[in-house]
Amino acid sequence: MGILQGKRGVIFGVANERSIAWAISQALHREGAELAFTYAGEVLERRVRPLAEGIG
Template identity: 65%
Template sequence: MGILEGKTALVFGLANERSIAWGITQAMHAQGAKIGISYAGEALERRVRPLAAAVGCTFVESCDVSKDEDIAAVAAKAGEAFGQ
């Protein structure tokens, strides 16, 4: 049982397997967290979806973190998806 068992995390800005966000995602997954992932723009979606699948993540959404309304929308969707 990991220290994040039963916790939920939303990681913003996953781009590819070399991004810091991927390292964070892997570490949290290894410790038992349920994870949601966001990426910036459609061009990155094809790279991010396979990574999300590798850690059993089904919540994957596009988000422009320079827009407060995008962040709020993704957070609200994540809350619904994870029941929080």
């Protein structure tokens, strides 16, 4: 059980797999947080959605 088990968060600013926001979201997920991702526009959706689906 991670220290963030049962906690929820919203992630802003993921542009691709090299984003600081993406690295933070991976760390939060490893610790058990449930995450939601935001993005601005279709271009970023095509980048962010596969990443977000990959971690559940």
